[in-house]
Amino acid sequence: MKRLAALIVTTLIALSATACNPPVDTHDADVRAIKDLEAQWNKDYVAMDLDKIMAHFADDATLMATGMASTSGKDAIRDAIKGMIADPNSTIKFQSSKVDVAKSGDLAYSQGSYTMTMTDPRTKQLINDHGSYVTAYRRQADGLWKAVSDIATSEVPPPAPPPAPEKKIK
16 A cells, blocks of 8 residues: 555656646747758758758658649659759749747748749740748658748749731631
């Protein structure tokens, strides 16, 4: 009986100690980590380092951008980005205006603006694009943040379609 009483008292003390010590709030540190991650990601794009760029994506990530089909999985995203950085005129820069982290500490997002330059493969002319983005992040088992959904929307109107061929009247 003494053992049972000791076990109950020990359990109550442990529960009381846990209730008095709420989890550590890491929100501000997590926001700073996302901002630092995005600063490094921008540097990796400047360096056109495909492996470093890809290191920011989770294995099950999805990439969505204006003018292209949604791309899911790291291999498919690698192929899409490989084509983009193969263009010697390609540049991309993005800047968050808001970063937030869920209270659970396992999900976060950033939103902001981007600018991008690339060569139009059809016309060989430079395209200057700008728009908005939202990137969702998930904390990985190793504690690092990885992008799980990266969505960009261009603010540049699409080019006008070519004129229709004239119909010949007989």
